[in-house]
Amino acid sequence: MTTDNIERRLREGDLAKGDVVNLQRRLFLRHGLSFGALTMLTGCDVVTNTGPVDAFLRAIGRFNDGVQAALFNPRKLAPTYPESLVPAEFRFNAQYGIERIPKINANTWRLQPSGLVSDKRAWTLEQLQALPQREDVTRHVCVEGWSMIGKWGGVPLRTFLEKAGADLMARYVSFHCDDPISYSTSIDMASALHPQTILCLTYAGKPITPPFGAPMRVKIPTKLGFKQPKFVTEIRVTNAYPAGYWENYGYNWFAGL
Amino acid sequence: MQNDTPSSLLHPLIVRITHWTWSLGVLLLIGSGLRIYESDPVFEAVAFPVWITLGGSYEDTNRLHNDFGLAAALLWHFAAMWLLFASLIVFAAWGFWSGHFRRKYVPVTVAEVVGNATDFFKGKLAHDLGTRNAIQKLLYAFALLMMILMLLSGLVLWKPVQFHELSLLMGQYEGARYVHFFGMVGIVLFLVVHIALTLLVPKVLLPMITGRAPPSVTTHKMPGAAP
Numbered sequence: 001m002t003t004d005n006i007e008r009r010l011r012e013g014d015l016a017k018g019d020v021v022n023l024q025r026r027l028f029l030r031h032g033l034s035f036g037a038l039t040m041l042t043g044c045d046v047v048t049n050t051g052p053v054d055a056f057l058r059a060i061g062r063f064n065d066g067v068q069a070a071l072f073n074p075r076k077l078a079p080t081y082p083e084s085l086v087p088a089e090f091r092f093n094a095q096y097g098i099e100r101i102p103k104i105n106a107n108t109w110r111l112q113p114s115g116l117v118s119d120k121r122a123w124t125l126e127q128l129q130a131l132p133q134r135e136d137v138t139r140h141v142c143v144e145g146w147s148m149i150g151k152w153g154g155v156p157l158r159t160f161l162e163k164a165g166a167d168l169m170a171r172y173v174s175f176h177c178d179d180p181i182s183y184s185t186s187i188d189m190a191s192a193l194h195p196q197t198i199l200c201l202t203y204a205g206k207p208i209t210p211p212f213g214a215p216m217r218v219k220i221p222t223k224l225g226f227k228q229p230k231f232v233t234e235i236r237v238t239n240a241y242p243a244g245y246w247e248n249y250g251y252n253w254f255a256g257l
Numbered sequence: 258m259q260n261d262t263p264s265s266l267l268h269p270l271i272v273r274i275t276h277w278t279w280s281l282g283v284l285l286l287i288g289s290g291l292r293i294y295e296s297d298p299v300f301e302a303v304a305f306p307v308w309i310t311l312g313g314s315y316e317d318t319n320r321l322h323n324d325f326g327l328a329a330a331l332l333w334h335f336a337a338m339w340l341l342f343a344s345l346i347v348f349a350a351w352g353f354w355s356g357h358f359r360r361k362y363v364p365v366t367v368a369e370v371v372g373n374a375t376d377f378f379k380g381k382l383a384h385d386l387g388t389r390n391a392i393q394k395l396l397y398a399f400a401l402l403m404m405i406l407m408l409l410s411g412l413v414l415w416k417p418v419q420f421h422e423l424s425l426l427m428g429q430y431e432g433a434r435y436v437h438f439f440g441m442v443g444i445v446l447f448l449v450v451h452i453a454l455t456l457l458v459p460k461v462l463l464p465m466i467t468g469r470a471p472p473s474v475t476t477h478k479m480p481g482a483a484p
Contacts (some may be wrong), residue, residue: 056336058332058337061336071419142297143327144297147430249324
């Protein structure tokens with residue numbers, strides 16, 4: 001099916017879920033090929049700081065982004081585990097020490113939708129809590145290698161994007177954080193619409209605490225840990241590649257599991 | 258290639274190409290893999306010196322990647338995996354299609370292995386270019402199996418959700434970390450033996466590059482063999 005055909009059927013309201021994903025994937029792959037210019041701008045090198053080796057490896061990294069988008073099955077759920085495996089406390093991990101974690105006032109905290117959304121009203125925590133929730137016991141996998149099972153609950157990102165009138169055909173969703181390093185990261189729309197991708201409000205049935213991103217962090221069981229930001233205050237829908245904090249240091253962008 | 262007699266063409270071009278492409282791939286994968294391992298060791302007591310790992314200097318990568326080479330090592334690892342993947346696919350397809358596996362690897366009998374092993378320890382095991390004794394068959398089959406194991410456990414570590422069914426064969430993500438580690442150990446052990454034997458019998462090296470054996474050399478004994 002061609003992109004034009006999908007767009008026509010979208011206008012006529014005749015579009016299956018899979019078509020959206022296919023379109024997203026196609027646009028993603030096409031976009032991936034035009035990243036060459038970015039490499040020239042970021043020309044740091046992983047070995048000698050001379051450029052070409054780093055540029056070559058990053059080019060393969062972008063090819064791997066496309067491969068991962070193709071491997072990603074939007075209907076496949078991350079495996080879930082029995083509640084008995086859920087520890088009461090999760091492992092703390094951040095770029096900064098636990099003494100620097102922000103203490104955000106949940107009463108004044110707002111979540112701002114931005115970019116390609118029709119309703120840009122900010123959300124309060126109570127409004128998010130009033131939306132339908134989902135809870136899963138899944139495995140959190142860190143890019144460093146360790147993994148840990150936990151139980152996270154919250155609002156499906158898909159629900160939030162729909163409520164905010166987001167353009168679900170857009171390529172990317174980026175997350176922006178109110179923390180000491182202004183952390184940010186971004187994901188593909190297919191992963192954003194995955195049923196287990198949530199705006200996480202609880203861990204093991206209780207509200208998440210400051211070390212783990214209170215009042216809201218994003219949980220994506222189909223992505224590595226650094227794609228699941230804490231202290232999120234803005235969610236942007238965009239077609240312009242948004243990159244992210246660790247991605248700018250050379251970590252693979254798609255980072256899918 | 259039509260004019261080559263079986264004894265003068267030892268290694269077809271496709272064997273030589275895949276041998277050297279996966280050699281490069283495996284070296285890059287081991288080097289970068291050890292750097293990745295260091296960011297969260299499977300065994301706390303097992304550590305590797307920085308100089309044998311791949312991922313740039315600690316100082317440079319800390320400046321460029323804000324870590325000690327994990328981003329760089331991951332870039333190397335997920336680039337080099339394609340070398341191994343492509344080499345194995347090409348070699349396996351060709352090996353089955355051409356009858357290479359059938360001719361070179363089967364049969365292996367217990368008696369042959371015991372006899373070869375006895376000869377080896379007496380220093381009398383013949384190393385005929387172009388034909389494999391039972392120990393060689395087992396060694397090369399072991400190396401191939403290890404590379405396949407690394408590919409499968411690597412897929413599970415890379416994509417534990419998309420390849421969840423495969424992960425069930427090896428204790429899911431955490432189990433795959435052990436499989437991937439011990440597979441690496443297996444490949445390193447193979448390389449030690451493989452390279453040691455090549456140093457002992459250096460004449461086997463040239464045919465893996467040119468494909469041909471010098472006319473006079475078709476069979477010889479291990480050094481120290483009884484006269």
